[in-house]
Amino acid sequence: MSAPQRAPRVGVLALQGDVREHAAMLSELGAEVVEVRRPEDLEGLDGFVLPGGESTTLSLLLQSSGLFDPLAERLAAGLPVLGTCAGMILLGREVLDGRSDQRVLGVVDLSVRRNAFGRQLESFEADLDVEGLEGGPVHAVFIRAPVVERAGEDVEVLASVEMGGVKLPVVCRSGAATAVAFHPELTGEDRLHRLLLEEVASRRKGAGA
Amino acid sequence: MQTGENDRETGTLRVKRGLAEMLRGGVIMDVVNAHQAKVAEDAGAVAVMALERVPADIRRDGGVARMSDPALIEAIQSIVTIPVMAKARIGHFGEAQILEALRVDYIDESEVLTPADEEHHIDKWAFKVPFVCGATNLGEALRRISEGAAMIRSKGEAGTGNVVEAVRHLRSILGDIRKLATADSAERFAWAKRLQAPYELVEEVAARGRLPVPLFCAGGIATPADAALVMQLGAEAVFVGSGIFKSGDPPRFARAIVEATAHFADPEILVKVSRGLGDAMPGAEISKLDTRLAERGW
Numbered sequence: 001m002s003a004p005q006r007a008p009r010v011g012v013l014a015l016q017g018d019v020r021e022h023a024a025m026l027s028e029l030g031a032e033v034v035e036v037r038r039p040e041d042l043e044g045l046d047g048f049v050l051p052g053g054e055s056t057t058l059s060l061l062l063q064s065s066g067l068f069d070p071l072a073e074r075l076a077a078g079l080p081v082l083g084t085c086a087g088m089i090l091l092g093r094e095v096l097d098g099r100s101d102q103r104v105l106g107v108v109d110l111s112v113r114r115n116a117f118g119r120q121l122e123s124f125e126a127d128l129d130v131e132g133l134e135g136g137p138v139h140a141v142f143i144r145a146p147v148v149e150r151a152g153e154d155v156e157v158l159a160s161v162e163m164g165g166v167k168l169p170v171v172c173r174s175g176a177a178t179a180v181a182f183h184p185e186l187t188g189e190d191r192l193h194r195l196l197l198e199e200v201a202s203r204r205k206g207a208g209a
Numbered sequence: 210m211q212t213g214e215n216d217r218e219t220g221t222l223r224v225k226r227g228l229a230e231m232l233r234g235g236v237i238m239d240v241v242n243a244h245q246a247k248v249a250e251d252a253g254a255v256a257v258m259a260l261e262r263v264p265a266d267i268r269r270d271g272g273v274a275r276m277s278d279p280a281l282i283e284a285i286q287s288i289v290t291i292p293v294m295a296k297a298r299i300g301h302f303g304e305a306q307i308l309e310a311l312r313v314d315y316i317d318e319s320e321v322l323t324p325a326d327e328e329h330h331i332d333k334w335a336f337k338v339p340f341v342c343g344a345t346n347l348g349e350a351l352r353r354i355s356e357g358a359a360m361i362r363s364k365g366e367a368g369t370g371n372v373v374e375a376v377r378h379l380r381s382i383l384g385d386i387r388k389l390a391t392a393d394s395a396e397r398f399a400w401a402k403r404l405q406a407p408y409e410l411v412e413e414v415a416a417r418g419r420l421p422v423p424l425f426c427a428g429g430i431a432t433p434a435d436a437a438l439v440m441q442l443g444a445e446a447v448f449v450g451s452g453i454f455k456s457g458d459p460p461r462f463a464r465a466i467v468e469a470t471a472h473f474a475d476p477e478i479l480v481k482v483s484r485g486l487g488d489a490m491p492g493a494e495i496s497k498l499d500t501r502l503a504e505r506g507w
Contacts, residue, residue: 016234054255120314124217
């Protein structure tokens with residue numbers, strides 16, 4: 001009945017993108033990090049991170065590596081997951097302005113628009129209040145970032161940005177999945193990773209009981 | 210709850226370096242028209258470099274190589290959804306201003322084009338668009354970073370299909386970083402002098418054990434094995450110029466190099482993607498070259 005002793009094992013998709021920053025943050029928070037490039041790397045994971053990167057490239061490499069279907073299955077079955085930027089796109093159900101053959105994992109009922117703010121010159125940093133995070137606003141870096149254009153009924157919107165007078169969600173949660181349009185991993189902002197590990201801990205406790 | 214549109218800061222150091230971080234583990238491909246750009250995107254490129262001639266052709270044609278026609282860059286921007294980069298000549302801030310106004314995602318201040326200034330590089334802090342610059346050694350890399358470069362690529366020797374110079378430059382940069390990381394405080398001053406680089410940057414590299422910006426590799430990568438080699442040496446992503454569209458089967462080469470860059474330490478996958486690829490671009494021996502592009506830049 002006691003909580004498991006070993007450190008939580010968290011996979012980081014390591015096919016492309018800013019894997020190192022996520023891995024460093026998770027290690028610092030006490031997790032054992034597994035870089036995931038092949039289906040067998042998914043074994044024994046307690047949580048998962050989809051990093052920032054180029055979502056069209058990641059979508060292709062997920063398919064060629066044979067990871068796409070087993071990962072989608074694990075996530076659909078409730079493996080706790082955090083996705084940032086490209087990771088948000090991959091977690092969604094529909095991608096807007098994507099490549100015509102781009103596949104996404106469909107874990108969270110979101111329609112996500114790629115490069116919603118425009119090209120790199122429109123990339124920006126700003127302070128952002130995120131519901132449920134204590135300790136003040138998050139300093140968020142948006143790099144050719146996506147936004148959510150449609151969120152399903154079971155999706156909780158934790159933060160939004162304004163574009164043309166409309167509020168568009170940039171942090172969403174549904175079940176054990178959190179999708180974030182910006183890059184907490186680039187600013188040393190670890191509260192969203194802590195949330196992931198809390199989710200992992202509560203699932204492990206539930207499973208052990 | 211949400212931030213207003215006016216509270217946003219654009220063109221910051223973090224935002225510029227941030228895009229480079231997102232390209233890590235990927236392949237940036239030279240393309241000369243919209244069709245090639247689409248082939249590159251379909252093969253999984255993380256970005257394309259829009260230019261009028263690939264380095265192998267610049268080498269063959271000779272003459273002055275300049276920034277591409279804006280119409281060409283716009284045609285490429287309109288067909289792909291991934292970042293589009295373009296090259297300006299060393300020191301040619303006029304070309305860089307045009308490229309910024311075209312809203313390219315990155316500017317490569319490149320030795321592949323004919324230099325416009327034999328003493329000064331572009332003051333890259335004056336721009337909101339990020340810059341990548343080439344380097345053959347750590348001192349050159351740090352000088353470019355001090356001028357505002359948000360990404361460094363080892364130069365190699367572009368347009369040769371010969372990886373030997375890329376390896377030389379990567380080993381030089383990374384080898385010196387490893388040595389610098391073990392230097393004591395007095396030695397770090399001597400390093401700054403020897404590298405002709407700002408002391409603060411030397412300190413930062415010593416403390417972190419890597420450059421303050423991502424280090425990519427360019428100049429001579431022609432096969433999946435070449436990509437795997439430079440990634441294992443410590444490059445964080447690769448630029449492939451002539452290597453794709455001068456090969457026998459560009460879509461397959463492009464795809465294979467993307468796979469090899471992602472799975473650079475997995476020989477089983479490298480065998481799979483290398484098998485039956487056909488002809489790589491014809492290579493050139495460095496000692497037989499008329500022009501050494503890597504020597505441009507100061």
